[in-house]
Amino acid sequence: MDKISKKIKVILKIKKILETKNLDGYIIPKNDVFFSEYSNPDRLKLITKFSGSAGLAVITRKKNLIFVDGRYIIQAENECGKKFDIFEIPFQNPKKILGQYKKGLYLGYDPDLFTSKNLINNFGYKHTFVPLKNIFEKYYQNKNNRNTKRFYSLDEIIVGESVNSKLKRLIKILNKIKIDNIFISAPENVAWLLNIRGFDNPNSPIPNCRIILTKKKEVFFFSDLNKIKKIKKNPIYKKFSFFDFSNFAKIISILKGKSFCIDENTCSIFNESIIKSKFVIRSRKDPCYFLKSIKNKRELQNIKLAHIKDGVALTKFIYLFKNKKTKWTELKAVKILENLRKKNNNYLYPSFNTIAGSGPNSAIIHYKSNPSTNRIIKKKDIFLLDSGGQYKYGTTDVTRTLCQKKPKKFIRNIYTRVLKGHISVVKSNLNKIKTGNEIDNNARKWLKQIKLDYAHGTGHGVGFFLNVHEGPQGLSKFNEVKLNEGMVVSNEPGYYRKNKFGIRIENMIYIDKEKNNLKFKNLTYVPIDKDLIDYTILNKSEKEYLFEYHLEVYNLLSQYLNKKEKNWLVKLI
DSSP, X not given: OOHHHHHHHHHHHHHHHHHHTTOSEEXXXXXXXXXXXXXXXXXXXXXXXXXXXXOEEEEESSOEEEEEEGGGHHHHHHHHGGGSEEEEETTTOHHHHHTTSSSOOEEEEOTTSOXXXXXXXXXXXXXXXXXXXXXXXXXXXXXXXGOOOOOEEOOHHHHSSOHHHHHHHHHHHHHHTTOSEEEEOOHHHHHHHHTEEOSSSSSSOOOOEEEEEETTOOEEEEEOXXXXXXXXXXXXXXXXXXXXXXXXXXXXXXXXXXXXXXXXXXXXXXXXXXXXXXXXXXXXXXXXXXXXXSOOHHHHHHHHHHHHHHHHHHHHHHHHHXXXXXXXXXXXXXXXXXXXXXXXXXXXXXXSOOEEEEGGGGGSTTOOOOTTTOOBOOTTOOEEEEEOEEETTEEOOEEEEEOSSOOOHHHHHHHHHHHHHHHHHHTOOTTTOOBHHHHHHHHHHHHHTTTOOOSSOSEEXXXXXXXXXXXXXXXXXXOOOBOOTTOEEEEOOEEEETTTEEXXXXXEEEEEEETTEEEEEXXXXXXXXXXXXXXXXXXXXXXXXXXXHHHHHHHHHGGGSOHHHHHHHHTTO
16 A cells, blocks of 8 residues: 555545544644654654654544644645645644634544643643544554564763662652652653663664652663563662553552652653542653753763764765765765764764755755655755764764855855854853743844744754753743753754755754853864855954864864865864
């Protein structure tokens, strides 16, 4: 069965179920049961063909609706075809669009795939929600179900803190807020807390698992039991109790205490209902999110090392792109960069699907080239390359916008304003600016002077050998999380003109403390394409920053470059 026929067949099946059960619609989220960034299986893609990382669809009896944010509008238009009406959130959210019905709707949903917060935030209280589990599971094959690769533990020398120390810190928090038990439903938080990794996700080493931790330091570990044979032998985990996911309700029934902490973003309605059958939920925020956002000295040391090795691969790539006379295509660029990364023995795989867009494709914010969209990169094209790597000691994420021929002045004008925003972020006064939304606003200032903007945040948190996108910290209009020493975020303002070109400059940065002053410092050291810069727009301080940045790039990377690469790089200083 080809993909198109499968998509149509599933939609028809859902519409038939709506009639049978007298429902008005059925909701399909992007996430899987683990609320992972990379869903497996990807139900939304199966039904809509939309491949972006965030979105939500509603199949009604007469219409098919899909809701995506500004990053994905162009992509949704290209992938979903005419069978779906496309709406941009937050401006046209499901609550607003479906709220136009005078009477509330009866909407089917899978309680394993939604949290209470998510369902209400998206749809409000007006509608009636009817749980329907696994109504079209047979139409896809979850390859991950057959994956039996075992979880493994990370040495303390890599992560900088023992499992015992982390558990004690978390229990101290539970005691402080007077909670007896916590359900850690986010696999990435379990991975951080227990210093384990796995092979269940395509772009991150996150093992699909959950735990219950009691204030008495009891750990009930839930996973595929075939995958934990290795860690069970490790003395660190000898006191843990291991169970299949199906035993969750049974364990809840025998637990002691009165109260629970869950996470409002990753604890499904189904699991929440099991916990509420016996316990009072007193907190809906998993403290692990904040704890793991503060990187310790060892983590930062290893992240820096990962970025140096990654910077070497990217610098070599940029040299080739700027100097090698060959027929470049988007897919060829992806392959060459991947081969350069693979020369490092500690490189594992990309931290996300590489974005390599040229010309009009560069305007698609999260574009992924494939044989049908693959373009020859013309000399006049703007080429946007957003990529990252998972190394055994860190996660990277970097974007460079490149050209082979000096572009027109108006493009250089826009690029330089993006660059000014990028520089303003890293030079932020963190003693005065405490949250990411303030920084985000400052980064947009130079584009707004010419009435331009971009439809994504200025930066996201990044994990340590975990997810490339990590909360709670971030640089966006809506992020009010206080920025702290040790946090890592991306710095990536941009601009995108539909069907024409896209621009983004991204470094990873971290918060350091010097003489009681907090400041951002770069983790990414990769040359910035100076052929795209209009120097008349830069002030003295910005020019000095570029000089110092490229000098540091040279000092850190030159020992790993050949003579031609070094000679080229030194000219950028």
